[in-house]
Amino acid sequence: MTNKTTYDALVLYSAGLDSLLAARVLEAQGLRVKCLHFVSPFFGHPGRVKGWRATYGLDIDIVNIGDAYIDMMRKGPRYGFGKLFNPCVDCKIIMIEHARALMPRYGATFIATGEVVGQRPMSQRRDAMNSIRNETTSEDILLRPLCALILDPTPMELSGLVDRERLYGFSGRGRNEQLRLAAEFGITDIPTPGGGCKLTESASACRYAPVFQHHPTATAQDFHLANVGRQYWSGAHWLSIGRDQRSNEMIERNITPGDLVFSLRDFPGPLALGRQVAGDWSDDAVADAAAFVASFSPKARKAETDIAVAVRHGETTRDVVVRPSRETALGWKETSWDDAVPVRNAMDPHNH
Ligand code: SF4
Known part of the structure; x- marks a missing residue:
């Protein structure tokens, strides 16, 4: 990322309507x-940035904050x-901190967000917005x-760099004022509300809890x-077990050197990946996982016989012969929200 152009503002661009309007x-x-689109495993759509540049005519860069974000989560969000x-x-704090660190690179003098006082229960209450600023x-x-007129003037406004009279005083959860402003700007392709942050979806939260745990x-x-x-x-x-061809391909792309990769030798079936996060799996555990993975192949199940599962580990592949079964000794389980809550609560400093 080298920039010959200098910018006045870095805008935190989630691709929601508010950040577009900001x-x-x-x-x-x-x-x-310059719009900064932050990405992590939990939010962000790097693949859509090109389309947004074309649709909205914005100058957008992608900023990957995945590892720093996970570090913040693991330490416990304050x-x-x-x-x-x-x-x-x-989340807002870490993004603004990152943007701040990038200001010299872009020659920018301030950071802007599409926050609106009172719009979101957690991060856009006035006290939370003050905390973020402080x-x-x-x-x-x-x-x-979008809400500058109901906040104290900033130095950018006081110095005349930004014309306060051409800022707005939006507040609350409604979107009518934003939609009116979008119409004034001739924006016809209105982004749908909700940025698709997976951390706000219970199904995804259940996926993350055991990783943290x-x-x-x-x-x-x-x-x-x-x-x-x-x-x-x-x-x-x-x-991790593929659900369809697309997820099988994604699993393939996620393989790292220590992983065990399971595939059925003689039947159509999923690709699966065993990630050895707490030491090498025993032979029994590998066979157990192989039997479980094989149970996701209807044809292998129907065969009602032992079948071969290829288990790849680095450069080596060996066959494990198993009877497909959903009920194995290891009792593989998807994490429920009830299982995830104690993990989340243990990470939350407010519960200590
Ligand atoms: S919804 Fe997700 S991306 Fe948005 S502020 Fe909250 S944690 Fe961050």
Whole structure:
């Protein structure tokens, strides 16, 4: 990322309507705006950035904060979690901190967000917004163009760099004012509400809890794997099983050197990956996982006989002969929200 152009503002661009409008409001004043789209295993759509550049004419860069984000989660988000695994206040803080660190690279003088006072229960309450500003020590460089008129003027407004009169005073959860402003800007392709953050989805939260619980050194790559296919655990034994061709391909792409890769020799069936997060699996555990994986092949199950499962580990592949079974000694289980809650609560400093 080398930039000859310098920018006035870095906008935290989630691709939701509010961040799009924040960028447009500043551009309409003639300010030079660079949008930063933050990505991690939990949020962000790097594959869509090209389309957004074309649709909205924005100048967008992708910033990957996956590992730093996981580190923040593991240490325990200071402002706690929302309903699920979403640490929204800390999330905003970490993004603003990253943006702040990138300011010299872009020659930017301030950071802007599409936050609207009172719009979100956790991170856009006025007190939370103050915490975000104070924590990032960005009080002098953080502008919220959509609700600036109901906040104190920032130095950017006081200095005349930003025309306060062309900012807005939106508040609350409604979207009518935003939609009106979008119409004024001629935006016809309105992004749908909700940024698709997986940390706010219970199904995804259940995928992440056992990774946090059993894999203390998990990286973004581990959480990318947790997003794929079916996720089964037995203690610290972790098995990801493809659901369809697409997830099989994603599993293939997620293979790392220590992984065990299961595939059926003579029957159509899923690709599965055993990630050895707490030491090598015993032969019994490998055979148990093989029998479980084989049970996801209807044809292998119907054969009602022992079948061969190829187990690849690095350069070596061996066949394990098993009877397909869903009921194995290891008792593979998908994590329920009831199982996930204690993990989340143990990570939340507010519960200590
Ligand atoms: S919903 Fe997700 S991306 Fe949005 S602030 Fe909360 S944790 Fe961050």
